[in-house]
Amino acid sequence: MFALFSILVFASSGRVLAATAGRLMPGQPHAVPANSTEVLAAARFAVFELNRVSPEEQFEIVNITSAKIQLVAGINYILEVQLGRTTCTLGKPCDLTSSKKLQCNFVVTEIPWKDSRELTKKKCSLHDD
Structure with missing residues (x-):
């Protein structure tokens, strides 16, 4: 029953993950x-949210060093992402400007049938090369 539900969820969201459901x-x-x-x-969404609450950096x-999905009441994207600091303004792509890097763990929860996405966990620390 759950497998059928999973396939329907992925199919309704148009995701290619249905093959692994x-x-x-x-x-x-x-x-x-x-x-x-x-x-x-999901990773871009997480970084956008991180940048939105901290416009000075x-x-x-x-x-993206690791990626997993988890089926709950939606889809959790569990991500480990290395980020580099820029001097750009929010939402505009640009070059990395310093050697400051962060290693972040994000969980982005997506509920496709509600057209909802939320950054439910973020934990970042300085990353040494």
Whole structure:
């Protein structure tokens, strides 16, 4: 029953993750490719939210080091992302300007049938090369 529900959820959201839905157990995180469209969108959303609350320091994605999804009452994207500091203004792409980097753990919760996305966890620390 849950597998059918999962397929319907993914199908209704237009996500390509439906192919893996049969292998997912409810609540169990499952590794997914870090370069998938859905993971990139979730990571960009998380960084946008991080930058929105801290306009004096802006960051951009350097590398997504780990990506997992978890089926709950929606989809959790569990991400480990390396960020680099920029001098750009919010929402405008630009070059990295310093060696300051952050290693962040994000959880982005998406509820496709409600067209809802929220950054539910963010934890960042300075990253040494």
